[in-house]
Amino acid sequence: MQDRIAATFQMLQGKCALACYVVAGYPDVKATADIVDALVAGGADIIELGIPFSDPIADGPTIQQASHQALEAGVTPEKALAIAKAVRKRHPALPLLAMTYSNILVHAGMDNFMKRAGDCGIDGFILPDLPVEEAADYIASAKKHGMATVFLASPNTSDDRLRNIATKSSGFMYLVSVYGITGARRTFEGYTAGAIKRAKDAAGSKIPVGVGFGISTPAHAKFMIGAGADAIIVGSAIVDRIARAKNRRAMLAELRVFAASLKRACR
Template identity: 70%
Template structure:
């Protein structure tokens, strides 16, 4: 993926021996302007990659926090076009920031996959994460993305077979997204040993060809350190950020910046 900001960011971090911090926000929650301010705060705190969630009416991979935020955003008028407009504004302020859209396949299919990708590319998007897009059915999606130099980030889980892990690694670009636990998104108190084994298996399948990002349930610096120590190239945080976006209006940006900073510090010192 020559010229793609995701690869450039991972290369720069690897040269410093650092893991990437990827932060997820629901576009339009708690409002459209608030989304942009939240991204600015997260970047100021050290976020390396931003995932812009485009709200969908049936977010099957998401837990209660993100489901509720998506519902609220839709009620307040969030649309895919408005999400891309926010992306465009963010891109102007952060020209080198890797930006991904995380949403569901129907959003692209409804608009026309190629057409939506063209609009996303024009808005400064670098790739897509579609939790409900199985790699076995993704031929057109992958082809359209590669023609536009856009990343296709596929998801794997702790019980994904070795053969399928290799297929996911082969067809992912940008990075592979490993779901850390069984189930849906949402914060957790701790992680089991099977998560460490899942990270190791994903890294073996990736064989150094592509970074492995780990998400779902990560809500504390200790969690980030745990995943980095297990071998993750990136740590992805979503629900814990969305929770903070529902807090007092005047405190949101300071809280998000501080939270991102604490996570990034944990990723710099993995001892």
């Protein structure tokens, strides 16, 4: 399953991948697959599908509010997987990652949830609250079911730990660009470029490095790419546009244009 991720990076031939994050069931269940369609039409190479969770500690107010709204509307992990299945049917070759929290998998049974996710077209998981040092069972289950394990690193992660994360990750390694939580930003500090370089050095040729948190403009994308990012990950800026849209048609059109602007920066 994670072969779709590797095939995408190979197809890009060294150009930066665009990964876009959406919350399953936000603004409603039917809209989610249409939103993915719009982002892919604009140039998204990878989709991260957020499975709503009641205590999303890594997320800022924008994604927290979207997750809360989805939960209030009755979106469960099972409904999120049904959305993934609908997306997979529309986009057979699209890399599709589930981004959520480890409690979702533990509560359902790690092995059981991995199998169901794979059956619905998920290629792997991003679990921000699961440190690589405590992930042996998760890695074993993911390997059994052909799932990618995308671990997170931060700007102050030590070189030794970066190498460990690079070794244990599959699909790509996720570098958090800034200290703190998700959310659109105006600027980035110099330490971000240094963190990308260190992550790339640790990853070597073993695995791509994706950079996320705060990226909201083509200029931000170019900054990350210039520092060496193999993928840029955009979430809050997408959810912001969904939240403020006046109607569905306008929302989908704006998302397509926004994704296209980011994809141009990736070239």
